[in-house]
Amino acid sequence: MKKQFSYLMAALLMVTFVATGCKKDSKEPENEEELITTLKLTFTEVGGTATSTFTFKDADGPGGNPPTQNDQIILAPNKQYNCTVQVLDESKSPAEDITTEIIAEANDHQFYYEVSSGLNISVGNLNTDPNGRPLGVTSRWNCGAVSGPGTVKVTLKHKPGAKGSNDPVTVGETDIEVTFAARIQ
Numbered sequence: 001m002k003k004q005f006s007y008l009m010a011a012l013l014m015v016t017f018v019a020t021g022c023k024k025d026s027k028e029p030e031n032e033e034e035l036i037t038t039l040k041l042t043f044t045e046v047g048g049t050a051t052s053t054f055t056f057k058d059a060d061g062p063g064g065n066p067p068t069q070n071d072q073i074i075l076a077p078n079k080q081y082n083c084t085v086q087v088l089d090e091s092k093s094p095a096e097d098i099t100t101e102i103i104a105e106a107n108d109h110q111f112y113y114e115v116s117s118g119l120n121i122s123v124g125n126l127n128t129d130p131n132g133r134p135l136g137v138t139s140r141w142n143c144g145a146v147s148g149p150g151t152v153k154v155t156l157k158h159k160p161g162a163k164g165s166n167d168p169v170t171v172g173e174t175d176i177e178v179t180f181a182a183r184i185q
Helices: 002-021 099-104
Strands: 038-045 051-057 073-075 080-089 109-115 121-124 138-143 147-158 173-184
Touching: 038 173, 051 073, 051 173, 080 099, 109 121, 121 147
Parallel strands: 073 173
Antiparallel strands: 038 051, 038 080, 080 138, 109 147, 121 138, 147 173
């Protein structure tokens, strides 16, 4: 009887160890949100080589202290520009270029460009993710006649598993949203 009890106890302990040792972690890995302190838009006129960069900086990120820099976008009339976005965390030394992570996770990110009415700018030709959906790290800006003042709102959305080809700006979590004053002159 004592021997049977020992075997039964050993079997019970073995089942307990196996059951707890093989338990799957139900948590999915979280996408750690980065601190975004800087957003840069770099414009190159189509057919030219000169560049103009317009920057937004908020050293401590959203909330807290107000931004320390928010440039006005000034572009020439009747021109086309290729635009490249760069997203940085400058609270670290050296600064971390978050743009590379956005490109690596292109299926889960999208930039949006909202131009206020009365400003003769249209934004299109956004680069795409591997599935052919808009990403927007690069874009083409077409400028019409002299106009402004107005604004251009640049929004980066994080959309894990929910990105579609024509999603509105309301879908997903906002990683950064910046409104630049703008004019064509």
